[in-house]
Amino acid sequence: MELNAKIPPGPLKDKWSFYKDHARLVNPANRKKLEVIVVGTGLAGSAAAASLAEMGYKVKSFCFQDSARRAHSVAAQGGVNAAKNYKNDGDSVYRMFYDTIKGGDFRSREANVYRLAECSAQLIDQAVAQGVPFGREYGGYLNNRSFGGVQVSRTFYARGQTGQQLLLGAYQALMRQAAAKTVTLYTRHEMLDLVLVDGKARGIIVRNLDTGEIERHSANTVILATGGFGKIYYLSTLAMGCNASAIWRAHKKGAFMACPSWTQVHPTSLPQSGDYQSKLTLMSESLRNDGRIWVPLKPEEKRKPNDIPEDERDYYLERRYPAFGNLAPRDISSRAAKERIDAGFGVGPQLNAVYLDFSKAIKEQGKEKIKEKYGNLFAMYRKITDTDAYSEPMMISPAAHFSMGGLWVDYELMTTIPGLFALGEANFADHGANRLGANSLLQACVDGYFVAPYTVSNYLAGEIHAEKLDADAQEFIDAEVRVRAHLGKLLAINGTKTADHYHKTLGKLLYDYCGLSRSREGLVYAIKEIKKLREDFYEHLKVPGTEEEMNGELEKAGRISDYLEVAELMCQDALTREESCGAHFREEYQTPEGEALRNDEAFCFVSAWQWQGEDKEERLVPEPLHFENVELTVRSYK
Amino acid sequence: MKINLKIWRQTDAGSPGRLVDYELDHVIPHMSFLEMMDTLNEQLILSGERPVEFDHDCREGICGQCGMMINGRAHGPIPHLTTCQLHMREFKDGDTIYVEPFRGKAFPVKRDLRVDRSAFDRIIMAGGFVSVNTGQAPEANGIPISHEQAESAFDSAACIGCGACVATCKNSSAALFTAAKIAHLAKLPQGKIESRKRVLSMVEQMDIEAFGHCTNTEACEVECPQDISVLNIARMNWEYTLSKVLK
Ligand SMILES: Cc1cc2nc3c(=O)[nH]c(=O)nc-3n(C[C@H](O)[C@H](O)[C@H](O)COP(=O)(O)OP(=O)(O)OC[C@H]3O[C@@H](n4cnc5c(N)ncnc54)[C@H](O)[C@@H]3O)c2cc1C
Ligand code: SF4
Ligand code: FES
Numbered sequence: 001m002e003l004n005a006k007i008p009p010g011p012l013k014d015k016w017s018f019y020k021d022h023a024r025l026v027n028p029a030n031r032k033k034l035e036v037i038v039v040g041t042g043l044a045g046s047a048a049a050a051s052l053a054e055m056g057y058k059v060k061s062f063c064f065q066d067s068a069r070r071a072h073s074v075a076a077q078g079g080v081n082a083a084k085n086y087k088n089d090g091d092s093v094y095r096m097f098y099d100t101i102k103g104g105d106f107r108s109r110e111a112n113v114y115r116l117a118e119c120s121a122q123l124i125d126q127a128v129a130q131g132v133p134f135g136r137e138y139g140g141y142l143n144n145r146s147f148g149g150v151q152v153s154r155t156f157y158a159r160g161q162t163g164q165q166l167l168l169g170a171y172q173a174l175m176r177q178a179a180a181k182t183v184t185l186y187t188r189h190e191m192l193d194l195v196l197v198d199g200k201a202r203g204i205i206v207r208n209l210d211t212g213e214i215e216r217h218s219a220n221t222v223i224l225a226t227g228g229f230g231k232i233y234y235l236s237t238l239a240m241g242c243n244a245s246a247i248w249r250a251h252k253k254g255a256f257m258a259c260p261s262w263t264q265v266h267p268t269s270l271p272q273s274g275d276y277q278s279k280l281t282l283m284s285e286s287l288r289n290d291g292r293i294w295v296p297l298k299p300e301e302k303r304k305p306n307d308i309p310e311d312e313r314d315y316y317l318e319r320r321y322p323a324f325g326n327l328a329p330r331d332i333s334s335r336a337a338k339e340r341i342d343a344g345f346g347v348g349p350q351l352n353a354v355y356l357d358f359s360k361a362i363k364e365q366g367k368e369k370i371k372e373k374y375g376n377l378f379a380m381y382r383k384i385t386d387t388d389a390y391s392e393p394m395m396i397s398p399a400a401h402f403s404m405g406g407l408w409v410d411y412e413l414m415t416t417i418p419g420l421f422a423l424g425e426a427n428f429a430d431h432g433a434n435r436l437g438a439n440s441l442l443q444a445c446v447d448g449y450f451v452a453p454y455t456v457s458n459y460l461a462g463e464i465h466a467e468k469l470d471a472d473a474q475e476f477i478d479a480e481v482r483v484r485a486h487l488g489k490l491l492a493i494n495g496t497k498t499a500d501h502y503h504k505t506l507g508k509l510l511y512d513y514c515g516l517s518r519s520r521e522g523l524v525y526a527i528k529e530i531k532k533l534r535e536d537f538y539e540h541l542k543v544p545g546t547e548e549e550m551n552g553e554l555e556k557a558g559r560i561s562d563y564l565e566v567a568e569l570m571c572q573d574a575l576t577r578e579e580s581c582g583a584h585f586r587e588e589y590q591t592p593e594g595e596a597l598r599n600d601e602a603f604c605f606v607s608a609w610q611w612q613g614e615d616k617e618e619r620l621v622p623e624p625l626h627f628e629n630v631e632l633t634v635r636s637y638k
Numbered sequence: 639m640k641i642n643l644k645i646w647r648q649t650d651a652g653s654p655g656r657l658v659d660y661e662l663d664h665v666i667p668h669m670s671f672l673e674m675m676d677t678l679n680e681q682l683i684l685s686g687e688r689p690v691e692f693d694h695d696c697r698e699g700i701c702g703q704c705g706m707m708i709n710g711r712a713h714g715p716i717p718h719l720t721t722c723q724l725h726m727r728e729f730k731d732g733d734t735i736y737v738e739p740f741r742g743k744a745f746p747v748k749r750d751l752r753v754d755r756s757a758f759d760r761i762i763m764a765g766g767f768v769s770v771n772t773g774q775a776p777e778a779n780g781i782p783i784s785h786e787q788a789e790s791a792f793d794s795a796a797c798i799g800c801g802a803c804v805a806t807c808k809n810s811s812a813a814l815f816t817a818a819k820i821a822h823l824a825k826l827p828q829g830k831i832e833s834r835k836r837v838l839s840m841v842e843q844m845d846i847e848a849f850g851h852c853t854n855t856e857a858c859e860v861e862c863p864q865d866i867s868v869l870n871i872a873r874m875n876w877e878y879t880l881s882k883v884l885k
Contacts, residue, residue: 066693067759069799070701116693130830131768131774131822133792158792165702165795172767177825179763187756210748241697276666276673281698357740380699383723423739449772498683500676544688550650550749551690553683 044424045225076163104432234507260638269399433582495540702798809850
């Protein structure tokens with residue numbers, strides 16, 4: 001199968017307009033006959049569900065939390081990008097497009113990225129209209145700041161809780177539609193399988209997590225907006241419930257997975273302090289605007305940070321990347337931290353952290369100003385570590401964070417299964433091999449508010465005469481049988497190890513061999529170990545209770561059974577890409593100075609993977625990337 | 639350190655619940671309260687018992703899911719903190735800790751420590767939004783909003799919908815939650831236009847959901863992890879009276 005990205009014709013800047021001008025429309029009278037399933041109520045899912053419902057489609061919205069408002073988008077702190085050029089510092093749609101393409105290490109599609117930049121201004125307008133209280137200047141106009149990887153100020157923020165405020169805007173839009181009865185909400189429902197009829201996505205199987213009931217839902221199209229799977233590393237910045245199950249089960253039904261090994265490691269997380277730990281907390285990257293990152297010049301330094309004089313500190317980012325300094329992109333900053341930590345200069349009880357120091361900024365701007373900008377982050381730091389970061393530096397460390405990989409989608413955000421769309425972090429699009437800060441909230445929102453309404457309608461225009469499907473069709477019955485069998489299998493093992501045990505073991509393996517740096521040898525080893533772990537899982541897992549009731553352990557076990565398969569594909573993907581790019585650093589491919597060495601000759605493509613069946617190797621289908629508007633340069637932040 | 643736990647166990651809304659004793663021997667002060675609960679659950683699973691069901695997700699104080707009563711207080715002994723942000727260093731070796739679900743008629747228990755807070759969603763459905771269609775919003779800088787006004791709207795908008803205010807209120811009132819949304823939107827020009835209609839329908843929905851009345855005890859503000867001020871309630875009452883009078 002050849003992959004067709006369906007990029008519209010014409011010059012880059014006119015492609016999206018061209019698409020919109022030519023997309024097919026659905027008559028309002030027909031819209032109410034068409035049903036749409038949206039899985040996920042994060043920014044991508046809520047925005048899509050609200051927008052499509054408002055257009056008149058019948059929408060069913062699903063999430064596993066107890067309220068749509070709690071989707072993981074709520075946790076994003078730093079901000080959202082938009083090329084508004086309010087600061088008159090030379091920003092433009094083209095510049096944002098260029099920064100994003102370069103930030104992604106030239107491994108994303110020009111047309112998608114351009115559209116992202118183009119729609120960004122509109123998103124700020126939309127959010128303000130919904131009542132999102134973005135930061136304002138004293139004159140009453142919107143304020144913004146700069147974020148890692150760019151030299152202009154284009155990041156809009158609502159204190160350190162931008163994701164929360166954007167999500168509340170989208171959630172409120174969704175609740176408005178729910179009140180109007182154009183959306184039916186199914187909270188505490190987890191999608192466990194996708195149903196295809198005649199090769200098209202026509203429904204899902206879900207489990208009601210409060211009662212254990214299995215339900216079948218049919219529709220004319222299915223949209224997955226189920227977020228990222230960075231939690232596969234166990235210790236990550238993600239919420240406990242984040243998972244890959246929905247996209248993985250769609251993958252096994254024919255949707256290609258793209259670039260699964262590209263996981264962003266975030267440089268400013270709190271370090272791990274012990275084995276009992278369940279997650280790592282992110283400190284917003286915006287802190288790098290005023291905080292300076294350093295480690296002691298002497299290895300295993302015992303002195304307190306404030307007792308180490310200036311000339312015995314190594315501001316390694318400022319030293320190595322003078323042009324961007326502390327604002328170097330995430331992949332570069334994370335790797336530089338790992339390099340110092342591995343070389344023995346790490347700080348903290350576990351020697352696994354670096355300092356993020358505000359003393360200079362406090363001296364120059366005053367404590368009050370810093371408090372106003374980052375007060376809640378300092379408060380959060382205090383709550384977790386019991387330390388006052390106004391008087392001594394914070395300790396930070398890299399942590400798994402964002403999945404650049406996900407379901408392969410074309411320009412319309414449709415997967416390789418007709419009628420199945422993937423939005424937001426669940427798809428692979430737009431970020432290439434590395435995501436710039438504040439582009440993810442943007443992508444999730446743009447996908448949901450501005451892209452899906454056109455592309456999903458374009459698809460549905462061809463489905464007006466599709467037969468009405470009821471959920472008793474044989475395909476639904478078969479899918480339900482398989483779902484029940486899988487749940488039954490997990491419960492029947494009745495072994496001696498908990499689901500968390502497997503998750504932790506898998507996470508550690510991935511961290512060590514498919515994390516910040518990878519090597520052929522390590523990946524080959526990891527694949528072998530993952531296979532063994534998977535066998536062990538099906539022999540020794542213990543899940544108490546039954547299927548017909550609320551059962552948190554059964555939920556976990558289901559997600560981990562999928563993670564154990566995703567992990568292998570991640571390593572496989574990393575193994576085949578014999579170059580270093582963005583978040584993917586293959587030790588064999590680096591410059592003498594230790595910087596990533598890309599290979600455009602051989603690897604300028606998206607790795608899409610096709611499922612071949614249980615116990616069969618997945619098939620690699622490359623989608624070549626064509627660059628007509630930018631020159632592939634070496635990414636330098638020096 | 640050693641910790642004795644008395645945890646509320648209840649199979650479902652219809653069954654009676656009771657406090658069950660558990661003992662944990664190796665609790666590390668740096669653990670969060672939820673990590674301590676994970677440790678207990680690990681122990682229970684391995685010994686063949688059902689683990690304790692509790693709600694949580696982000697574990698960083700922002701999703702609003704991890705509510706429980708700890709020694710009789712919503713989210714535990716420290717003011718303005720979610721349970722996931724509470725650490726075991728706040729307790730002493732040998733302490734006995736009572737862990738119960740959030741209370742309130744409008745928050746029925748689903749199982750163990752999990753309660754049903756969907757009443758909050760229905761309050762938002764009753765008007766907690768700006769009626770704007772997607773796709774065609776006007777230029778964001780078209781309506782200036784003063785810095786102070788935006789910050790003040792943010793103070794109200796920061797509510798995470800956790801329900802601690804209800805759980806701690808002797809009347810199980812949802813006034814702080816509802817008032818926060820009413821104030822957030824009323825403080826911004828975009829939301830101001832609908833504020834009279836909004837306050838009437840949201841207050842009415844609170845009554846339908848069987849939340850109690852606010853009698854100004856102000857316990858809610860003390861427990862609120864986002865430090866939402868009771869002044870929001872004053873603002874709601876003012877908006878409400880105004881709307882009634884001008885109706
Ligand atoms: C701590 C943190 C800070 C961040 N900060 C920033 C930032 O400052 N700027 C930025 O741009 N980005 C940031 N990001 C990234 C950004 O928040 C996410 O990429 C984005 O919010 C993802 O949105 P989404 O809509 O795709 O998915 P999510 O918001 O994760 O939503 C996923 C939804 O899918 C549902 N779901 C998942 N699986 C199933 C299933 N099987 N069945 C039913 N429902 C399911 C969930 O219930 C949820 O509703 C941050 C991320 C984290 C973790
Ligand atoms: S007002 Fe405070 S306590 Fe009440 S739901 Fe909101 S955040 Fe929680
Ligand atoms: S788990 Fe999200 S607020 Fe505590």
